[in-house]
Amino acid sequence: MKLTIGREDKADFPEFLLEDIDIKIDSGAYTSSIHCTNITEITKNNKTILKFTLLDEEHPLYNNKEFTSDDYASKIVKSSNGISETRFRIHTEITIFNQTFPIYLTLSERKDMKFPVLLGRKFLNKKFVIDTAKKNLSHKLKYKNK
Numbered sequence: 001m002k003l004t005i006g007r008e009d010k011a012d013f014p015e016f017l018l019e020d021i022d023i024k025i026d027s028g029a030y031t032s033s034i035h036c037t038n039i040t041e042i043t044k045n046n047k048t049i050l051k052f053t054l055l056d057e058e059h060p061l062y063n064n065k066e067f068t069s070d071d072y073a074s075k076i077v078k079s080s081n082g083i084s085e086t087r088f089r090i091h092t093e094i095t096i097f098n099q100t101f102p103i104y105l106t107l108s109e110r111k112d113m114k115f116p117v118l119l120g121r122k123f124l125n126k127k128f129v130i131d132t133a134k135k136n137l138s139h140k141l142k143y144k145n146k
Contacts, residue, residue: 004128004131004134005096005128005131006130006134007025007130007132007135008115008135009023009136009138009139010022010023010142011023011117011138012095013092013095015067015092016092019061023117024114024117026118027121029118029121030120031075031089031104031122032104033105033118033120034054035056035113035116036052036055037109038052039052039107048070049069050068050072050088050090052107053067054067055116059116074088075088077106077108088107089104089105094123096138097141101123
């Protein structure tokens, strides 16, 4: 059975020590993305890895931690303004509705955006039904029993 998700919510990203981060449900976007800065490929022990910082200094959940991933790829993404750009895509986990799901996130500079995370169709498909009249359904469920 599919879960009903609203137009916006909050989610956790355990691998990045982020809790209750604002997410926007975007059925118009194919891929999901997260706001990052300082995205760099580096070589360490003859292995190429991706280094990045999530969010930015102005975000209340910014923790100034550098993260690395060796589970990544480059992907061409067309933004809402029609411009295609190459972005890095990482594989991680998202916790929403008290369940943890695997997710691919493209790393994107979203400094001027209200929501640091967008959830696109590729993640939402076969798991969720969107009710645009609702919001924070997962967040309310998380704190209902506490």
